Amino acid sequence: DAKTTQPNxxxxxxxxxxxxxxxxxxxxxxxxIHWYRQLPSQGPEYVIHGLTSNVNNRMASxxxxxxxKSSTLILxxxxxxxxxxxxxxxxxxxxxxxxxxxxxxxxxxxx
Amino acid sequence: xxxxxQDPRHKITKRGQNVTFRCDPISEHNRLYWYRQTLGQGPExxxxxxxxxQLEKSRLLSDRFSAERPKGSFSTLEIQxxxxxxxxxxxxxxxxxxxxxxxxxxSGTQLSVL
Numbered sequence: 001d002a003k004t005t006q007p008n009x010x011x012x013x014x015x016x017x018x019x020x021x022x023x024x025x026x027x028x029x030x031x032x033i034h035w036y037r038q039l040p041s042q043g044p045e046y047v048i049h050g051l052t053s054n055v056n057n058r059m060a061s062x063x064x065x066x067x068x069k070s071s072t073l074i075l076x077x078x079x080x081x082x083x084x085x086x087x088x089x090x091x092x093x094x095x096x097x098x099x100x101x102x103x104x105x106x107x108x109x110x111x
Numbered sequence: 112x113x114x115x116x117q118d119p120r121h122k123i124t125k126r127g128q129n130v131t132f133r134c135d136p137i138s139e140h141n142r143l144y145w146y147r148q149t150l151g152q153g154p155e156x157x158x159x160x161x162x163x164x165q166l167e168k169s170r171l172l173s174d175r176f177s178a179e180r181p182k183g184s185f186s187t188l189e190i191q192x193x194x195x196x197x198x199x200x201x202x203x204x205x206x207x208x209x210x211x212x213x214x215x216x217x218s219g220t221q222l223s224v225l
Contacts, residue, residue, distance in 0.1 A: 043202050097208075
């Protein structure tokens with residue numbers, strides 16, 4: 001299973017942008033990059049995903065390096081409700097379809 | 112669309128007892144996943160179904176664990192002869208197969224084995 005590496009924790013001030021990095025040097029050509037987040041006492045929720053190009057949605061932006069060995073989740077204006085654990089996952093589209101979660105990055109947002 | 116629902120929300124049991132959890136996925140979703148999560152860790156993959164077929168099962172899963180998805184709708188996860196190490200949050204997720212597939216998780220069942 002392809003692995004991802006994320007910092008254990010990060011802090012951000014409220015209403016400032018947050019850049020959450022993820023390294024995935026063993027990514028294969030058919031792997032999608034997914035991000036999920038988990039708020040306290042809840043199941044994870046989908047944030048965004050992409051294959052090669054940068055992606056934007058109402059929650060966040062995903063910037064993918066040209067060699068695809070790293071990516072960055074961008075929250076444009078962090079709010080207190082964004083405090084959560086963020087998981088970067090490589091999801092294969094051939095052979096196996098399981099999602100393998102790591103330990104994620106715990107984001108703390110300071111008021 | 113009522114989301115993924117799991118029942119019960121909490122379960123306390125004594126060591127050695129059997130427990131069964133239920134997951135009702137989003138109705139049109141053909142894939143269903145089970146995960147286990149302990150404090151401070153990310154969700155750990157247990158197994159997944161495509162329709163009624165169980166396609167993959169974690170090698171970490173002992174033979175005390177069994178999951179079913181009859182008729183490709185709801186799923187059950189049974190743990191036989193529970194041990195204290197089984198105490199965890201059990202999460203279910205469903206998805207619709209495709210290039211834009213994404214998981215929708217339930218709120219989980221918190222199991223405490225005394």
